[in-house]
Amino acid sequence: AAYVIPRLRTAVAYTNIIVSTDEVDQGFWDTRITHQVRPNVTYADPRITVAASFTLTRGDENSSLSVPFWAYQGDGRFAYRFTSAFSAGLAGYYLFQEPDVGLHFSMTRSRLTGALGVGPSGTLETEAGADFFTQEGDSTKVRPSVLAAYTHRFSVLAVTLRYEQGF
Numbered sequence: 001a002a003y004v005i006p007r008l009r010t011a012v013a014y015t016n017i018i019v020s021t022d023e024v025d026q027g028f029w030d031t032r033i034t035h036q037v038r039p040n041v042t043y044a045d046p047r048i049t050v051a052a053s054f055t056l057t058r059g060d061e062n063s064s065l066s067v068p069f070w071a072y073q074g075d076g077r078f079a080y081r082f083t084s085a086f087s088a089g090l091a092g093y094y095l096f097q098e099p100d101v102g103l104h105f106s107m108t109r110s111r112l113t114g115a116l117g118v119g120p121s122g123t124l125e126t127e128a129g130a131d132f133f134t135q136e137g138d139s140t141k142v143r144p145s146v147l148a149a150y151t152h153r154f155s156v157l158a159v160t161l162r163y164e165q166g167f
Contacts, residue, residue, distance in 0.1 A: 012039040034059045040075075049089075051077040071097040077113075085117035091127060103136040107167055109145055118150070125149045131166040143167055 002011035017034040040053030057071040072095070079089035091111050098104040111129030118124050127147040134140045145166035152159050 007043060007045050009042045009044075010040070012037070014038075032059070047081050049077070049079045049081075049087075051075075067099045067101045069097055069099040071095060079113065079115070086115070088112070088114045092129075105133065105135040107134075108132040109166060111145055111147070121153045123151045123153075125151070133167045141167075 001013075002009065004010075013036075015034075015036040015038075017032075017036075019032040021031075035058045036055060038053055038055045040051065042049065042051040044050075053075045055071070055073040055075070057073070058068070059071070060068040073093055075091075075093040077089065077091045079087045081087040089112075091109075091113050093107075093109050095107045096104065097106070109129065109131050111127040113127045114125070116124045125147065126149075127145075129145045131143050131145040132140050133143075143166060147162070147164045149160055149162040149164075151161075
């Protein structure tokens with residue numbers, strides 16, 4: 001569901017994911033059910049774009065692989081358009097995942113972003129920064145975080161080639 005006015009867009013999405021594996025001959029079965037609710041808001045004018053969202057996830061597995069969990073994630077993005085073909089900004093998120101039984105963890109991502117128009121139908125995107133992972137009782141682990149993507153738009157669809165590294 002979405003509400004769109006000239007410079008402000010709001011939306012809310014609900015996703016239900018069911019994955020079922022049945023390998024009776026090996027004595028293994030697994031059903032994973034995940035529910036996600038994601039409201040978001042974006043403000044865009046000719047020079048700046050500001051976006052924020054919050055995702056609430058409830059995951060439940062009835063196997064011994066994992067346990068049910070709650071996850072809370074906040075995302076933010078800011079971009080400034082320097083020319084019609086180039087923009088730069090900041091992007092990041094904070095995720096906290098809390099299992100019903102076991103240790104909780106958090107992840108934070110912070111990146112500088114850039115987007116460059118390539119011809120009339122292409123966009124090259126780059127992001128670089130750091131990811132921070134902390135599990136309850138452990139020290140924080142830090143890794144480089146990068147993204148490189150190219151999107152080509154056709155009249156009825158868009159194709160994206162994307163490479164991403166981080167936690």
